[in-house]
Amino acid sequence: MTDSRPVLVVTSLHDPTADVVIGELNERDVPVLRFDSGDFPASLSVQAEITQDGLRGHVRTASRTAELDQVRAVYYRRPTGFAFPHLADQDARFAVTQARYGLGGVLASLPGYLYVNHPHRIGDAEFKPSGLAAAVQAGFLVPPTLITSRPEAARAFVERYEHVIYKPLHNPVYRLDGVASVVEIAEVAAEDIDDGVAGTAHLFQVRVAKTADVRVTVIGSRIYCVRIDSDLLDWRSDYTRLRYTPITPPAAIESALHNYVNHFGLVFGAFDFCISQDGRWWFLECNPCGQWYWLEPETGLPMCAALADLLERRT
Incomplete structure (x- = not known):
């Protein structure tokens, strides 16, 4: 019998x-309903009733409808935020809050469905301090890290460890001359620390003398591990200088990966490590909505098929 239940894909238009x-799911004849929660309420509506029999109702786009109790899985990627530019400021704030807790609450409450990943679990895992603390508990090596708003603490940390890098705790997009830009990772010296540090929270981390970086993508029970060789501090700064090699992670790393995703309740994670000169793997971060597909053409690793298997509920 054909399974007509759709996969909900919640993300922005440009993803x-x-x-x-979605292309892979279409080839498998798996129904898909894609929408951006930021389209609410202009071209997206919700109707949900909560009864003793559970949650019933639907979400509807301009062209399709999905019954909330007939969803196969939810692929929650990168939706845009709610916006009500036609309303006055106070009314807009009220409308955004109602949309977040109304539509957002419904999308987070679908009973018994597979989420890749659940939006609340994404929110938990996106906090870098939580991720680093969980990484230690999971069994990873984590470089000494300081989170502070005190210039004197930052300066003392840099003087103690000498080779220290600055990382943003989260990376909102800046627009410089109309071009989307982000704050890059950079090494800092003690003399770089000034009173501006007191303006907000900052993350400083010991720089590992590395021989390579590693991106590990966890998709359900499957692990795809790629060594990335370059001469860059942050390999994301220039993809043209990267060389990729599929590798097998050490058994201890594989075990810690499972510990980490279980801690946050994730079924997908894009992990970044660096390998030090003595061969040890150092955890840097895990992005619960990280990019991964660019690695497939470079390596031949079947990650798209694995994710489609997960959403189709083959695994």
């Missing part, structure tokens, strides 16, 4: 990674 996954 090439979601595009390839």
Whole structure:
């Protein structure tokens, strides 16, 4: 019997990674309903009734409808935020809050469905301090890290460890001359620390003398591990200088990966490590909505098929 239950794909209009996954699901004749929660309420509506029999209702786009109790899985990627520019400021704040807790609450409450990943679990895992603390508990090596708003603490940390890098705790997009930009990771010296540090929270971390970086993508029970060789501090700064090699992670790393995703309740994670000169793997971060598809053409690793298997509920 054909399974007509759709996969809900919640993401922005411009998401090439979601595009390839949807293409794979279409080839398998798996129904898909894609929408951006930021389209609410202009071209997206919700109707949900909570009764003793559970949650019933539907979400509806301009062209399709999905019954909330007939969803196969939810692929929650990168939706845009709610916006009500036609309303006055106070009314807009009220409307955004109602949309977040109304539509957002419904999308987070679908009973018994697979989420990749659940939006609340994404929210938990996106806090870098939580991720680093969980990484230690999971069994990873984590470079000494300081989170502070005190210039004197930052300066003392840099003087103690000498080779220290600055990382943003989260990376909102800046627009410089109309071009989207982000704050890059950079090494800092003690003389770079000034009173501006007191303006907000900052993350400083000991720089590991590395021989390579590693991106590990966890998709359900499957692990795809790629060594990334370059001469860059942050390999994301220039993809043209990267060389990729599929590798097998050490058994201890594989075990810690499972510990980490179980801690946060994730079924997908994009992990970054660096390998030090003595061969040890150091945990840097895990992005619960990280990019991964660019590695598939470079390595031949079947990650898109694995994610489609997960959403189709083959695994």
